[in-house]
Amino acid sequence: MSRGTKYRTDWPQTGPEIPDQPKSQPATNGDHPPKFKPGHSLAWYANEAIDPTQTLLGLRYLCRSGGMFVVAPSGMGKSTLSLQMAILWCCGLVAFGIKPNGKLRILIVQSEDDAGDCSEMAQVMNHLELTPEQKISVEENTELIRCNDLVSYKFIQALKTRLTEARDANKPFDLVIINPYGVFLGADVKDTNACTKFLNEWLNPILSEFRLGAILIHHTAKTNFQNTEKYSLWDWAYHGAGAACITNWARAILAIKPESENMTLFKFIAAKRGKRIGWENAFERYFAWSSVPGVLRWETATDEQINSASKKTGVKNAEPDEALAQVPIVDPELKDTVLLKIRKTCKVGEKLARTALNQLIVEGKVKELRINKSGQKGSSGHKAVIQCSQDDEN
Numbered sequence: 209m210s211r212g213t214k215y216r217t218d219w220p221q222t223g224p225e226i227p228d229q230p231k232s233q234p235a236t237n238g239d240h241p242p243k244f245k246p247g248h249s250l251a252w253y254a255n256e257a258i259d260p261t262q263t264l265l266g267l268r269y270l271c272r273s274g275g276m277f278v279v280a281p282s283g284m285g286k287s288t289l290s291l292q293m294a295i296l297w298c299c300g301l302v303a304f305g306i307k308p309n310g311k312l313r314i315l316i317v318q319s320e321d322d323a324g325d326c327s328e329m330a331q332v333m334n335h336l337e338l339t340p341e342q343k344i345s346v347e348e349n350t351e352l353i354r355c356n357d358l359v360s361y362k363f364i365q366a367l368k369t370r371l372t373e374a375r376d377a378n379k380p381f382d383l384v385i386i387n388p389y390g391v392f393l394g395a396d397v398k399d400t401n402a403c404t405k406f407l408n409e410w411l412n413p414i415l416s417e418f419r420l421g422a423i424l425i426h427h428t429a430k431t432n433f434q435n436t437e438k439y440s441l442w443d444w445a446y447h448g449a450g451a452a453c454i455t456n457w458a459r460a461i462l463a464i465k466p467e468s469e470n471m472t473l474f475k476f477i478a479a480k481r482g483k484r485i486g487w488e489n490a491f492e493r494y495f496a497w498s499s500v501p502g503v504l505r506w507e508t509a510t511d512e513q514i515n516s517a518s519k520k521t522g523v524k525n526a527e528p529d530e531a532l533a534q535v536p537i538v539d540p541e542l543k544d545t546v547l548l549k550i551r552k553t554c555k556v557g558e559k560l561a562r563t564a565l566n567q568l569i570v571e572g573k574v575k576e577l578r579i580n581k582s583g584q585k586g587s588s589g590h591k592a593v594i595q596c597s598q599d600d601e602n
Contacts, residue, residue, distance in 0.1 A: 263309045264383060264421045265297070269460055269484040272382075273415045275407070275422035276481075277389070277455075279448040280464035284474065285497065286425050287321050288329045288504050289464075290385045291352075293423075295333045297383070298349035299342040304476065304495060304506070305487050313349045313379065317367065318387040318425075319356040326352060332505050335498070351381075360394030364410045371418045380418065387425035390449070397426075397450030407457045426454070440563045441491060441570060444479035455480070467517045472497045473509055489571065526554035526564035532595070535565075535574050540592035543576065565593065572596055 248256075262271045270276050280286050289304075296303035300311040321329070333346055358366050367384070374380055386392055395402035415422055429449040439447075444463040446455050455461065461480035467473040473496045482491040494509035534549035535541075543565070550561040568574040579592045 260309070264312060265306050265308055266486040267484040269306065269481055269486065270421045270423075271459070272419045272421055273412075274459040275411070275415065275424060275457065276460035276462065277424050277426050277448055277458045278462045278464070279426045279428055280474075281428045281466070284464055284466065284471070285504075285506065286464070287318065287325070287387060288332065289506060290316060290318070290387055290423070290425055291326075291329050292332050292336070292506055294350050294383075294385060295330075295336065295338075295346050299338065299345045301342070305485070305493055307486055311345060311349060312382040313374075314351075314383045314385065315370070315374075315381045316350070316352045316385045316387065317355055317363075317392075318352065318385075319354070319391045320388065321354070323354065326354065329504055332503075335500070335503050335505050356391075359392055360406070361410065363392045363394070364406075364414065368414055371414065371420070375418065381420050383421050383423065385423045385425065389424040389426045389454075397448075397454070400451040400453050403451045403453050403457075407454070424458075426450075440566050441477070441479050441482070442566075444477045447479070460485070467494065468513075473513050473517050483571075491567070491570075526550055526556045526560050528564065528568065530554050531561070531564040532568055532573060535568070535593055535595050537595045540577060540579055540594040542579075543591040543593050546593050569593075 258268075262268075262273075264270050264272060278286065278289070293303045293306075294314040294316055297308040297312045298314050300308055302308075318326075330352070333343065338346070353370070355363070355366070371381060371384075390397050393402060393406050395406075397403065411422065426448045428447055445461050446452065447463045448454055448461075459481060460478075462485075463477040463479045465475045465477065467475050473494060476493050476495055478485040478487060478491045483489075487493055494514050495506050496509040496513055498505040498507055530553055531550045534546055534553055536546075547558065547561045547565060550556070550564060551558060554561065554564070556564075565574065569576055573596055574593050575596045576591060576593050579590055
């Protein structure tokens, strides 16, 4: 956050201590048993004002003490993406349609790129039309650490040490980017116990103690035999390789899908918490590699690039407005019947019709309920849908 920002004076300045060595056995022989932090009534929460200084990105898309995953196949430019995000956000500028809550101090810890790679990617700051003052902000508000010899708990200890040094020097970080998650985990990403220990038991206390957010860069599973063209938001939320607890832990998930054969156009999908990302009621946006030869940079995709890729794939998606028009306004109608109408009107297959209808439900434009044979609503029966705006009492 920019210097001079006022924080709540009653916010706890310390969090749970991380022991020198992780404990694998329950407390015995006089050790204090685990204890919850103090709780509050729901009435207390209902009357407690939301603290705007806790927001880091978007419309509370990512807040202090929270973490998110950016998921994409290998070689798609995730490292360049993370540096470009850091450069723009540390200046208080929008990156990939995501607005920061002021200037952020950002720490990047990465293991895959050598010094030459980092220098080449960091030169993106010379191609973002930054002012001299903004380039000074990049100098003051970012730090990149190359680390390829610490994993698991040793990585956590090193991270806490660096964050402590920065806080003691009165230069605390607001955001840490960990690239990639699979390396620093130090275990198989399919190992639920290892992922839970790393994310919940070790990383969460650090995020709480230092009041910062985390972005973890993550790879997909092998995609050679996956057809993602008909994925729904739920599918994209679990697109990263490994255990389901990764998705459960993340406050937000941003998935990246190649859209062109030459790997220059990409679809960004706000798969989790997408309503808060700030994309004007959209869950998807398109970005492309730089149109300038020799420049490593992400750019907003042009309409021509998007239309060209759509023609090559031959995939026709259901238009949201056309799909919504097939949903009744007054009386609920069987979901299967509405799906048939969407298929016929939008000229799409069953999966694309279902994806369009589910998207409308997620966006709060359509409500799903159950009706019996006589058309009356109840807890059991057939699935039906109706437009929400005319059915508020449901």
